[in-house]
Amino acid sequence: QVQLVQRGGGSVHSGGSLFVSCEASGFNFGRYTMSWYRQVQGKEREFVGLITNTGSTRYADFVKGRFTISRDNVRGTLTLDMNDLKPEDTAVYYCRGADSWGQGTQITVSP
Numbered sequence: 001q002v003q004l005v006q007r008g009g010g011s012v013h014s015g016g017s018l019f020v021s022c023e024a025s026g027f028n029f030g031r032y033t034m035s036w037y038r039q040v041q042g043k044e045r046e047f048v049g050l051i052t053n054t055g056s057t058r059y060a061d062f063v064k065g066r067f068t069i070s071r072d073n074v075r076g077t078l079t080l081d082m083n084d085l086k087p088e089d090t091a092v093y094y095c096r097g098a099d100s101w102g103q104g105t106q107i108t109v110s111p
Contacts, residue, residue: 001026002026002027002098003024003025003026003100004022004096004100006021006022006023006104007020008021009107011107012110013110014085014111015084017085018107020036020079020107021077022034022077022079024076024078024098027097029071029073029097030073030076032098033097034078036049036069038089038091038094039092040090040092045094046060047060048080050069051078053073062088063082066082067080067081067083068080068081069081090108090109091107092105093106
């Protein structure tokens, strides 16, 4: 059974930093591209970035230079490090892989 369990998140002022982790189980994590998405209430879920099984990354333009995605294929973990956060980054963040979603983590950035 595929499981993606998220940890981290929280609240911070503009310019601050937070991280979200995603612990995977039930599938061969090291073979899958993993992604992060976010969703603001009332809006569609949007792509944030991804990391391939070999560590190549791609980011949405609105997070380039501020967010970093990394993975540990031995531990089966995915991490989203977020720096220089802005109020418009406020959303629920989701990890995705193996056709499954994490439970979501709230990130709130105040001015």
